[in-house]
Amino acid sequence: MGSWAGAGGCLLLSVATSTLILLTRPPGSWGARIIGGHEVAPHSRPYMASLRFQGQHHCGGFLLRARWVVSAAHCIKDRDPLAGLVVLGAHDLRVAETTQQVFSIQDAFTHPDYQPSTHANDICLLKLNVSAALGGAVGLLKLPRRGARPPKAGAWCQVNGWGAVSDFQDLPPGLMEAKVRVLGSDTCNNSWSGRLRPAMLCARSGDSRRRGFCSADSGGPLVCGSRAHGLVSFSGLWCGDPKYPDVYTQVSAFVTWIWGVIQQ
């Protein structure tokens, strides 16, 4: 939802206005931060990728193979993906860290059934121009096993991102993380007034505090039990709002598609 980041962050509009906006605009994308999270130890999440356009962080993603990054389809919608860059080995995006490796995108594959209006099948694969050099600061994250089910309601997972930490789009001092709990899809679908589609996974803070993701965190992984079970897809008007649970692409539903593209 990075494309909406210019809308000015987590705007505090009146409830009446917000309801109207939720009905007339694609959900999510208001503001740009991991809400209620903390900065992680540098390079402790070596699979995290930053997808950049025109020199600016736009979305997250994760490194699946030395030459392949998984991200959300909406991150490259209306853009020329081959004009983007992928940065690996980063912690603080504001500086050129010696651990950073920068790649061009040689090829991009959006899921053939991606539907921008409903966010269904919000996943893409980015092929880097060369293989990343794996090491301390750059590493792989596993997919769910073939045929694996999504994590059960109540399971704890973590989401990472470099989404801006202020309404003025300042980058955070380093990679951020929030712990969230998986929410049952029926409960989530009710909260979203029936707008949940198959192959989506919901999570929320699991307590009364606001916690979750925001716009420039899009495409980043939701890690449950050391595997990527979700990709940041969309959220409500207020980032981390428990009324509108955060919605992720359910990665386990795309394992066959992913390996099919990579092995092509």
Ligand SMILES: *[C@@H]1O[C@H](CO)[C@@H](O)[C@H](O)[C@H]1NC(C)=O
């Ligand atoms: C890969 O892309 C990066 C970023 O554009 C560039 O610096 C590097 O030279 C490229 N590597 C090769 C082998 O083309």
Ligand SMILES: *[C@@H]1O[C@H](CO)[C@@H](O)[C@H](O)[C@H]1NC(C)=O
């Ligand atoms: C969500 O609810 C709507 C309306 O009842 C239904 O059509 C849709 O299939 C549900 N989505 C999921 C993922 O169950």
